[in-house]
Amino acid sequence: KRAQERGAKVICVDPRFTCTASKADLWLPIRPGSDMALVLAFINEIMHSEKCATDFARQYTNAPFFIDEEGTGYQLRQSMMREGGNVELYPAWDEAHDQLIYWSGDWQNTAGVGGPKAFQWLDEAGNIVADAKPALTTPDGKGREIEGKTYRTSWDILLEHVTPWTVERAAEFCELPADKIREAIDTYIAASPHACFTRGQKVEFSINTSGISQAFTIMMALAGNFDSKGGQNIGREPATGYDSFMFDVVPNKEGRMGQRRKETAMNIKKLSVCQNTGYQQILQADDATGELREVTQNSGGQVIYGQQGGFGAVTTKAMAQGDPFQIHGYWQQTSEPILSIEGGKEIIEGFKNLDFFVNVDIFMTPSGELADIILPAAHPNEVDRVEWAHSGHGYPTSHTYLIRQPFHAPLGEAKDDMDICFEFAEYMGVDMYWKDKYEFFDYMVKGPETLPAELSCASFEEFRERISVTGVEMATVKGAPKYETGFMRKTSDFRPGFNTMYRGNKMGSVYRFPGTTTPDGTVIPPHPQSDNGKMELWSEDLLLYGNGP
Structure with a gap:
């Protein structure tokens, strides 16, 4: 409401006339289940507009990468092009120098790749091309011939995929007036890169929603709204590297496992x-x-x-x-x-x-x-707490390591849940490793030795003074978006780019095993193990699971 008073526009996409819809500048009562048609129309209009974030697409997504459509179906590597080629090198065309260049991945650090050459554009001789300008598209979008074969880019394929999804076609699928859809798209594009998109649970908290989640991500990326003021905060786990450890029910301090926990783990089958x-x-x-x-x-x-x-x-x-x-x-x-x-x-x-x-x-x-x-139990507003306010929906606190502080002391006989647990554990003779929650909080906020000093706190009280350890403060500390400063990398190598899942023969083994034959007779091509740090408009992970990339 305050944003609207300052001139912001609010668009609500919901079949129901909700409270938000009643106050929105534009309400799109979409036909349930037709959201993908609407978002494809958004992507189509964005890709054909002058405000499309092409620089972001070139540098931080796999849009310029060639795709081995007729062969493995994977992103093309030098190893697929020629005998003895490197699995970590992804070819693209350099518009600045009219030459073939390679994006250097960094997983296996083999054959001269890795170190200072990782996550860089290299020429055929392996030299870094600092001023490379990778081409998003090929001539007429039909492909470029490389060593006797023709390949299209990820951008070419995406553009071909979304172009048929016009505003008029989306209007038919969504049962919405075409002029209202166009108004929504124009409003979003005009506000970008300062437009924030919040997805609702109903379009993705159900079966078979990987595709629309990916489409939302592509829409936000190509509109240029990632880590921009008024745009999307990019969610990730705390940079401490203690993501799961910090919020384990009974954390294992320095690898210790108390005797009671050990006995429970050994006998869990009969105890459960x-x-x-x-x-x-x-x-x-x-x-x-x-x-x-x-x-x-x-x-x-x-x-x-x-x-x-x-x-x-x-x-x-x-x-x-x-x-x-x-x-x-x-x-x-x-x-x-x-x-x-x-x-x-x-x-x-x-x-x-x-x-x-x-x-x-x-x-x-x-x-x-x-x-x-x-x-x-005390109310959440009556207790101290270290919070991992994780949410994938683009709120400013997404995956941000935060503090909750009390408005006042607990009323009556109420106690903090954690105090109850610590007192009960002491009474039962259970080793909690820490004497109370504050000693535990001190351990949590300090983080591992590898954590940069500006992201570590000596104690919970220092943390109280600083409010936030990761998330929004990262961009302030480094003065740049997280994907430029390396804080999006879960490996904590702090290289610019995004986190890429480790892929290999273990990936998705329940469903597909590269190099073997599935029950329907499909042979899964051997898959290279690599990490390129790019946001994937064309998803190799989804392909490996048998979905459309």
Whole structure:
């Protein structure tokens, strides 16, 4: 609302007339399920507009890379072009010098690639071409001949793909007026590179949504809105490299595993209520031969922190029916299964079978009414906390390491959830490694020795003074977007560019194993292991999983 008062335009795409739609400058009541048609029209108009972020596309995406369409289907490497070629070199055409150049990847550091030559444009002799201008397209978009074969660029293929998706065609699919779609696209392009796009959960929190998520990313990239003021903040994990460790339920300090945790891990199968769940038949490739065979997979269950999916159902069964064993004691913390998990009536009957039930919560819930003891939890605004406010939706706090501070002390008998856990652990004789949450916070914010000094804090109190360790502050510290300063690289090598997934024979082995034959007779070409640091408009990862790239 405040942005609108300053002149910002708000576009709402939603089948329903929501609160946001009622206050938006433009509401597009799209036909449910037709979002891809709309975003393809956006990309089409952006690519044909003068404001298309072609410089970003040249330098930070794989748009200039040639694609081996008729062969492997992968991004072209020098190793595919000739005998003895390097797997880490991606060819492109240099408009500045009218020559073939190669983008140098940096995974295996072989054959002269790596070190200062990694993530650089090189000529045929291996010299760095500092002023290279990689061509986005080939002559007439039909391809360029290289050593007897014709190849198109990733840009050529994308342009061909989206060009048929005109505003009029999208209007037909989306059941929207064409003039409204055009108004929305013109508004977005005019505001770029200061336009922020926020995707809703309904278009991607369901099956088969990789494609539209990729399309959203392409739209934002080609409009030039990444890491720009008023544009998209690029989400990534904390640069400490402790992403999963920091938020583990029981962190392993310096590799230690307490005896109680060790015994639990060793006996988790018989201790877990999920021991009879999660089995499914899958095709799995043999690591040595690549031969696919049908095996029974247990997709979770025997993990210390419970089942990855369906945990509520199996816990209900154990409480109510004694299968696989009868639960006698139950500790529940800020959760309400009666209202949020299937089978509410059976859950109530299961609670009645318990000998002892402790409920930790802010509110008196239906579960709490059945508990033997209520431990009142403090409100989130009454406690100190190190936060990983992770979200992939482009908010300024996306994947940013933050602090939460109390407005006032907890009221009444309420206590911080963490204080309750630490006190209970001490009473039970469980080694938590740290005496209290603040000692744990100190350890979290310091980070590993390899962390740059400006991103590390000596203590939680220093952290309190600085507010943020990563995320938005990174750009301020370095004075440039994160993809230019190297803070988008999960490997923490701080090279400019993006994080590229490690790909190799282990990648996607459940579905596709490079070099072997799938049940339908398709032969998967051997895939090079490489990392080029580029945002992929043309996705090799999706291709490896059997989807359109």
